[in-house]
Amino acid sequence: MVSAESSRHDVLVQRAADLLHHAGERMTGPRRVVLQALAGDGHLSAEAVVEQVKAIDPTVHRASVYRALETLSRxxxxxxxxxxxxxxxxxxxxxxxxxxxxxxxGRVIDLPEQPFRALAESLRDESGFVLDAGHIALSGQCGACRAGSTS
Structure with missing residues (x-):
């Protein structure tokens, strides 16, 4: 029986392989291992990805991990x-x-895109500025920390 995590990983690897092929590139071993390392939930630092990759395949070099992250991001x-x-x-x-x-x-929280669409349209219409809301996280305090800090 195939687990949900294994199935998700297979789908992501196939999607990556298709996109890489379409871009004239190939699915390398390091790219496959980086995808596997990122297949779990969460937002990992580059160093955490390197550590995850090392645990999966110690032969993958750190520089290969960084190159794979760059390509997969692009x-x-x-x-x-x-x-x-x-x-x-x-x-x-x-x-x-x-x-x-x-x-x-330090928690990173995925936000819904809808509220940012209206903001992006307003900024574009009023100033010509095109917002890239996915590139930089908004800083603040999550609900759990806020609840714990109330006196």
Whole structure:
């Protein structure tokens, strides 16, 4: 019997292979292992991806992981989001979306895109600015931390 995680991984790997082929590139071993490392939930730093890859296949070099992240990001399979103070997190996506980053606990939260569409349209109409809401996380405090800090 195939697990849901295994099935999701297979779908993501096949989608990646198709996109890579369409872009004139191929599914390399390091790219496959990076996808496997990112197949779990969460937003991982590049260093955490390197560690996950090392646990799966110790022969994959750190530079290969960074190259794979760059290529997979460029193709839209992996989204990278800047969290503040230079930190970047990576995760697998079907579509890019906005994020929030809790400054207290460090949690990264996926946000719905709809509220940002109206903001993006307003900014474009009023100033000509085109918003890339998926690239940088909004900073603040999550509900759990806010609830714990109320006195």
């Amino acid at each position: 193709l839209g399979l992996v989204q990278h989001v800047h969290l503040g103070h230079g930190a970047t997190a990576y995760h697998l996506v079907d579509e890019e979306h906005p994020h929030a980053h809790c400054l207290t606990c």
